[in-house]
Amino acid sequence: MNAVMDAVQGFGVSTTHYLQTNYPDARGLFLWVSWAADLRNTFFIFFPLWFHLRPSVGIKLIWVAVIGDWLNLVFKWILFGERPYWWVHETAYYEDAARPHIEQYPMTCETGPGSPSGHAMGAAGIYYTLVTSILHYGKPLVLCVKKCFALWTLFGAVQVCVCLSRVFIAAHFPHQVLAGVVTGVMVAEAFSRTRWIYSASMKNYFYTTFLLTAFAVGFYLLLKALGVDLLWTLEKAQRWCVKPEWVHLDSTPFASLLRNMGTLFGLGLGLHSPLYTETKRSSSAPVKAACVLSSLLLLHLFDSFKPPTHTAALFYLLSFCKSATVPLATVSIIPYCVSGAIGLHHHKGA
Numbered sequence: 001m002n003a004v005m006d007a008v009q010g011f012g013v014s015t016t017h018y019l020q021t022n023y024p025d026a027r028g029l030f031l032w033v034s035w036a037a038d039l040r041n042t043f044f045i046f047f048p049l050w051f052h053l054r055p056s057v058g059i060k061l062i063w064v065a066v067i068g069d070w071l072n073l074v075f076k077w078i079l080f081g082e083r084p085y086w087w088v089h090e091t092a093y094y095e096d097a098a099r100p101h102i103e104q105y106p107m108t109c110e111t112g113p114g115s116p117s118g119h120a121m122g123a124a125g126i127y128y129t130l131v132t133s134i135l136h137y138g139k140p141l142v143l144c145v146k147k148c149f150a151l152w153t154l155f156g157a158v159q160v161c162v163c164l165s166r167v168f169i170a171a172h173f174p175h176q177v178l179a180g181v182v183t184g185v186m187v188a189e190a191f192s193r194t195r196w197i198y199s200a201s202m203k204n205y206f207y208t209t210f211l212l213t214a215f216a217v218g219f220y221l222l223l224k225a226l227g228v229d230l231l232w233t234l235e236k237a238q239r240w241c242v243k244p245e246w247v248h249l250d251s252t253p254f255a256s257l258l259r260n261m262g263t264l265f266g267l268g269l270g271l272h273s274p275l276y277t278e279t280k281r282s283s284s285a286p287v288k289a290a291c292v293l294s295s296l297l298l299l300h301l302f303d304s305f306k307p308p309t310h311t312a313a314l315f316y317l318l319s320f321c322k323s324a325t326v327p328l329a330t331v332s333i334i335p336y337c338v339s340g341a342i343g344l345h346h347h348k349g350a
Contacts, residue, residue, distance in 0.1 A: 006093040012173030030165035037123040048295035066260045068125045068187040081115025085170040086240040109241035117180035124184030205268025262323030270331025279335040
């Protein structure tokens with residue numbers, strides 16, 4: 001089995017080396033694609049845009065992103081996937097003279113296990129949700145598009161770009177990104193058949209957040225008690241990353257867990273806020289447009305706040321709070337302020 005995995009991973013390193021050697025001018029494009037495929041953009045761009053246009057799509061995007069990333073974390077803890085940028089230095093698969101040299105970039109030095117790819121899984125789940133939602137809600141407008149499979153062609157092209165970008169920067173092997181795409185589509189398809197998320201109570205959100213967090217922490221503690229170190233990848237990242245500043249605390253498994261749980265909890269708070277109940281009754285087209293623009297601008301400014309990393313516990317706590325604030329502000333606070341401002345403007349005009 002080890003020989004098979006070495007051969008598969010050796011092929012992956014050869015693929016990375018081939019892409020970096022033959023397509024160096026594509027570096028900027030692949031780095032941008034890796035940035036664009038980050039789930040952070042779902043929370044700060046796709047969610048506020050779609051929630052104000054079609055709330056059910058926005059809600060489904062959050063659930064697909066959060067549950068998909070939670071599953072990705074559990075899978076990574078089970079599968080113990082290597083990453084190319086450290087595996088190529090440690091493996092006995094190569095003779096020293098034949099060991100390929102692969103470049104590293106600021107997005108290369110992820111600190112968690114590599115399988116399946118979180119970027120590929122997240123992008124597949126989110127874009128699958130968007131494509132199916134557009135086809136569902138816009139049938140009269142996209143009948144021609146649906147027939148010629150233009151949207152699905154675009155979906156496939158996006159997934160290919162994301163997969164190539166992750167292989168190019170040596171963050172993942174090809175089999176890891178393919179596994180990410182498959183599992184991401186499966187998660188999105190599961191939620192396309194799930195209806196209860198649109199009417200979930202605050203109690204549902206609280207218990208879901210608590211149970212998912214408790215399961216992940218309990219699973220970590222159980223394996224640790226059995227002598228399994230689930231943070232083994234952090235040492236490898238710190239050892240083999242060419243620049244220490246490229247190893248970020250926010251790419252650790254627990255940072256991802258608390259970020260996602262905060263987002264889900266914040267969505268529940270927002271949907272069950274009295275502010276949301278008041279504003280959703282009178283959301284006209286101008287209000288929706290103003291909410292979209294205001295949300296995108298304010299969340300962009302809010303994203304510039306980076307929790308301090310000198311204390312891990314404080315970093316995780318602030319990450320949870322920051323993540324909870326994003327959907328809470330998008331769903332209730334910003335629409336309430338925008339509705340009030342527009343209403344005040346109309347009152348003065350009268």
